[in-house]
Amino acid sequence: MPPAWITTPITTDLLHGALDLQHTTRGVLPHRLPAWARAQNTDGQLAMVETQPAGVRLAIRTRATAVELDALPTRRIYQGLPPRPVGVYDLLVDGHLTGQASVTGGDTLTIDMTTGTTEHRTGPPGTIRFTDLPDRMKDLEIWLPYNEATELVALRTDAPVAPATNPGRRVWLHHGSSISQGSNAASPATTWPALAAALGGVDLVNLGLGGSALLDPFTARTLRDTPADIISVKIGINLVNTDLMRLRAFTPAVHGFLDTIRDGHPSTPLLVVSPIYCPIHEDTPGPGTFDLAALDAGQLRFRATGDPAERASGKLTLVVIRDELARITAQRAADDPHLYHLDGLDLYGKVDFAELPLPDQLHPDARTHRRIAERFAKRAFALDGPISASRISRRC
Incomplete structure (x- = not known):
């Protein structure tokens, strides 16, 4: 004592x-x-x-x-x-x-x-x-x-x-879903954003909001008003598993979300990340729900309840969202040289699922958090990555 x-x-x-x-x-x-x-x-x-x-x-x-x-x-x-x-x-x-x-x-x-x-x-x-x-x-x-x-x-x-002080250390502001918040990670310093921040030598502000990465205007304004050197937004899974909107609403909502961030960070490197692989929602819309048969067996799992045919009427799936985010960022990048896109399948794809399946069909386990972190750091923070120090220095 x-x-x-x-x-x-x-x-x-x-x-x-x-x-x-x-x-x-x-x-x-x-x-x-x-x-x-x-x-x-x-x-x-x-x-x-x-x-x-x-x-x-x-x-x-x-x-x-x-x-x-x-x-x-x-x-x-x-x-x-x-x-x-x-x-x-x-x-x-x-x-x-x-x-x-x-x-x-x-x-x-x-x-x-x-x-x-x-x-x-x-x-x-x-x-x-x-x-x-x-x-x-x-x-x-x-x-x-x-x-x-x-x-x-x-x-x-x-x-x-x-x-504690970190003079000169860059602030990374990240927004995403429960996967970004940390679901199924072993501990708070080993969520994928925390691990990626350590690998990238940046100071993390984590706005991963479980079940709530829904393009809310107040979240966009929070990102707008929070000081940051680099920003990333991971968009998709919650919009599918809540069945919140259709493609008609999704596209302008993404534009509005990014516009609001740009109001406060006009030239900050901004990375748009699409969803990682999740078989239950790749081609099947939401809403998502608990798998009752698994619950009866004492296990927590999720399943999709939508009809794949409803994609024709504008219901969202992960495939639809990935394609649309890639199109939106390519369109905007013509006038925004500091906007970048990262395909979530490059962080965790179909081959990864075969090796490291999602235990509850929705969230990665501790090993997968580490894999996602390493891949994100390599693609985003490495020399000449989209939100690397070299790009920040060129911006300044």
Whole structure:
């Protein structure tokens, strides 16, 4: 036990990757959408996932050899479904993953999907503790769970702390679906965007919003208003599995989304990424739903419920979206030399599915997150890639 703990208030200068910090009765709650954007949202799914701090991390510089964090998670229990994984906290020392922990306690929200009712139970905060850290000045990062809302209650160390700084480091702003948020990854620092950011030497702001990459105007304005050196938007799967719009609406919505981003970032390298391979929705429209037969067997899987013949009336599939995104970006690139396109099949395609299938038919596993990250970094961040340092230097 350290001879004396130093308690440091958790403020915005200690948090990377959050766009807002809400003070609650028990601590502070990081948000990945600003308050004005949250006020324009009426969807419970989005309200849930934007409080799940994917890519958010406490970043400090210190000589401390021990650190404690009190946190209060909100965990969701879906009646009739297998238990969701407990959130993991990753400790990085000078960029290297050196420890992992989870907290006990916390609030629970039990959801009955057949009736739509919920039951909220409060619980106490828990504590994670990392000890025997190197006795030297170092950068510490505690990456927060990507899959559960997390109120931060107290930060204690055995030496003073200061905000970590990354002078000259580029900020990568990324938007996508639950795959970008981290679904089925092993831990928060090993989601594909976090791994790709480490490989590319960039500072990640992750706006991967599970089930909610839906071309919402307030999301586009958030991207517009967030400082960034490079931006990527991964579009497609949620528009299919929510069956939200038809091709007639999709095309102008994509143009409007990109136009809004360009209002705030007129010459920032902007990469449009199409969906990775997902057999259930390649040629079959949504909506997507749970596979009830799998649930009866205690497994979580998804299936598509649309009719492939409905593509003729404009219903979206992944094949349709990939073709249209390629056409839209090619059209716009004629007047926007800083706009680029990346086919999601280059990150994870049919051959990859044969080797590393999607466990629930929708989300990649931990090994696949790493593969996607490596391929994204190679294609996007490598020398003369679409959002590489060389292109940024030429832009400046």
